[in-house]
């Protein structure tokens with residue numbers, strides 16, 4: 001339904017998307033998660049046919065966003081970062097107006113307007129002026145506009161940004177309801193947001209995909225182990241780097257005279273009981289003093305923390321208890 005291949009975007013000579021590849025199938029909600037400035041909005045704008053890619057291809061429902069922009073716009077509903085709303089209009093007039101802009105006429109228009117008003121839970125404010133509504137209601141009115149033409153693909157840029165916890169819950173529920181027969185891609189810089197709403201997640205960082213995972217995998221992914229040895233000799237490093245079951249071996253830090261060894265899947269895979277025993281014996285024979293074993297879960301949170309750590313100025317970045325980068 002959404003197929004992105006080698007997507008590159010340059011602003012002037014600055015590359016902000018570095019060859020993204022991903023696809024999202026029908027009935028799936030995919031979260032595009034990344035820190036500010038990582039390239040989420042740029043990706044969303046390209047998917048919606050509002051911004052041209054510098055190279056690569058994007059297909060929405062089989063239509064190319066560059067060659068078949070009109071068809072793409074017909075199949076896409078887009079809720080941008082700051083949705084354009086006529087604040088002086090009443091909700092019902094605005095939704096009717098959007099339907100008219102989409103060339104939905106006559107009886108069809110009435111049906112379409114009633115449908116989105118019902119779907120987006122705004123029936124109790126239809127005769128109120130948009131500018132007087134709470135941000136949560138305004139967001140739902142904007143959703144009405146994005147859904148009026150029954151798009152198969154829905155693109156939501158930070159849909160819960162700036163909403164209070166109640167409004168967030170409401171919008172999340174709405175997204176789930178809307179998503180059942182559609183493909184939805186939403187962006188967020190809030191980990192808990194994608195965890196609550198999405199079936200799969202793509203973590204984007206500096207315009208690169210840092211990880212792709214389905215939320216199911218996140219819960220079931222096996223553990224890996226990080227061993228620390230009190231010996232920063234070239235010898236020990238070299239020895240570990242030569243082993244095919246070692247994923248990485250590196251000095252812990254300049255100050256600390258230790259090395260960190262991460263064992264790969266060959267080491268801890270299902271049938272690895274025997275393997276672990278053999279490998280441990282080999283390590284013992286080398287006399288490398290083991291000072292710590294850390295169990296790690298390769299879940300979304302760990303991947304996201306790695307991404308945050310790799311941000312410039314990361315020492316100041318923290319994640320709040322709700323998963324927001326602060």
Ligand SMILES: Nc1ncnc2c1ncn2[C@@H]1O[C@H](COP(=O)(O)OP(=O)(O)OP(=O)(O)O)[C@@H](O)[C@H]1O
Pocket residue numbers: 011016034035036037038039040041042043189
């Ligand atoms: N029109 C533009 N011209 C030049 N640079 C731009 C333009 N729009 C975005 N950028 C830059 O491209 C990079 C990616 O921006 P983008 O808005 O796509 O990221 P984002 O992940 O959506 O961030 P945020 O969460 O802050 O909206 C940033 O470094 C941004 O400064």
